[in-house]
Amino acid sequence: MSGAAPEALPRRPRLHPLVGTARNHIRSALELLGAQKAEATDQDGRPAPPLLLVACSGGPDSLALAAVAAYFARPLRDGRQLWRVGAVVVDHGLQPGSADVARRAAGQADALGLDPVLVRRVEVDRPGMGPEAAARTARYEAMDRAAEETGAAAVLLGHTLDDQAEQVLLGLGRGSGTRSLAGMPARRGKYLRPFLGLRRRDTEELCAVAGLEPWHDPTNRDPKFLRSRVRTEVLPFLEDRLGPGVAEALWRTGRILRQDADYLEELAEREYQRLHTVTAAGIELDREGLAELPEAMKQRVIARAAAQLGGENPSYERLLAAEALLRRKGSAGPVQLAGKVSVYRKVRGDKFAQDERGYGNLVFRATGP
CATH class of the missing domain: 3.30.465 (Uridine Diphospho-n-acetylenolpyruvylglucosamine Reductase; domain 3)
Structure with missing residues (x-):
């Protein structure tokens, strides 16, 4: 007895290994929230999945983060949705065409299925602050407001291992203490940094895999900014003279020192409570x-x-x-x-x-x- 061969089921596209790795980084970061997920409701007052806001500038790091984070808003097989994922785009207004860059970033976030997508224009001029510090202060104020307005459980930041290495090196150059040399924390309040274990080149590859075209901020290579000089001159020089792996070594140093700093600050708080009087x-x-x-x-x-x-x-x-x-x-x-x-x-x-x-x-x- 003969018959037609059964039709083969279509194969699922194979998951790119780097995408799987990036998802695991976000999954681990979300575990830091633990039971502190924000309570959320929909327009009718019914319970809704907690919201994650991706801070998206349109650059490779934040755009890759947005693309990977969008996965966590997909319904499960049983129809449940564990998370909602949106984005906040901050326009600093420091460069010609910055509004267009912000709109393009928002458009790509929207195309990835993120909702809501918020664009915030800020004033960066802050007396007594340098341009980098002023921009950072204005950016975080805008993100704080966006998180408060939307009731977001967390804001995801796209800092990478390279950013962490630069931060540790900057602290070393300034003669800073353990806390500064520990670099950026994986979590600070509502802010999460899931990609601290990924390289910048990884985020560029993630954008290519997703078919995204990131914006490259020219200030990242402007030598008048200290961090830009560290990025384009100092770290490459160290890699050339000391061999590859300097960025990873600085990242690892930061992780070790963060553990030490956390422990010492816990002890300091106990001593402070014992010794102080108001x-x-x-x-x-x-x-x-x-x-x-x-x-x-x-x-x-x-x-x-x-x-x-x-x-x-x-x-x-x-x-x-x-x-x-x-x-x-x-x-x-x-x-x-x-x-x-x-x-x-x-x-x-x-x-x-x-x-x-x-x-x-x-x-x-x-x-x-």
């Missing part, structure tokens, strides 16, 4: 308890006191000056710390309890609005 003058740190701490812990507790009053992270030199007040030699201060916070040592002219507890304590106070 007073009418500001924040007071117990001299004897502070003097007994190791140097690294002592400086972290001093920095934490300044931060509690709204100050910025003090420089190493300012921390040493504040620490020197404990030795009761020379001036009792004040020492001015960054962010309009000063610190001084209590002397005998101040008011004390009868047992003179508090003599020599460090007092931190805000010196401006």
Whole structure:
């Protein structure tokens, strides 16, 4: 008995290995949210899947992130949808045609199926800030507002291993401490960086696989910007002289130092809670308890006191000056710390309890609005 051969089922297109890797990176990043997914509802007030917003400039990194993230908005076989995925495009207005670049980025995000797609124009001019810092501040303010308006559970950023290597190298060049050398965190609040383990060339390949045409920001190669010089001159020079793998080594260093910094800051918080007192003058740190701490812990507790009053992270030199007040030699201060916070040592002219507890304590106070 003979019959026609059964018709072969169409084969599924084979998944590109890099796409699978990128999806796993996003999946791991989403696990960082844990039970803290934002509660969301639709227009009728019914429960809705939490929203992820991709920060999309239209460059290779963010466009690749948008393309891969779109996968997570697809319904499962049982019809459930675990996530919604949208995008926020920030137009800094710093270059001619920036509005067109933003519209093109938004159009590509929309074509990928992302919804909603928001475009935000910002003013970058910030007194007292350099152009890079001002642009970054304006960008994050816009993304914060977009996340708040949409109730997003997270904002995904497209920073790569190369960006992390540059960040660590910049911190090293500035003589920064452990926290700065740790680079960018995989998560900070609602912000997630899923692609910190991927190279920049990987995101370019992901765009090619998806048939996307990314925009290449000319400022990324402009030598007047420090990060651009690190990217186009310093890192290639190190790779040439030290051999390949420098970027990966810097990324690995950042990961190790982040673990150390997290642990030390946890210990510093415990010591700060033990040693500080809130007073009418500001924040007071117990001299004897502070003097007994190791140097690294002592400086972290001093920095934490300044931060509690709204100050910025003090420089190493300012921390040493504040620490020197404990030795009761020379001036009792004040020492001015960054962010309009000063610190001084209590002397005998101040008011004390009868047992003179508090003599020599460090007092931190805000010196401006």
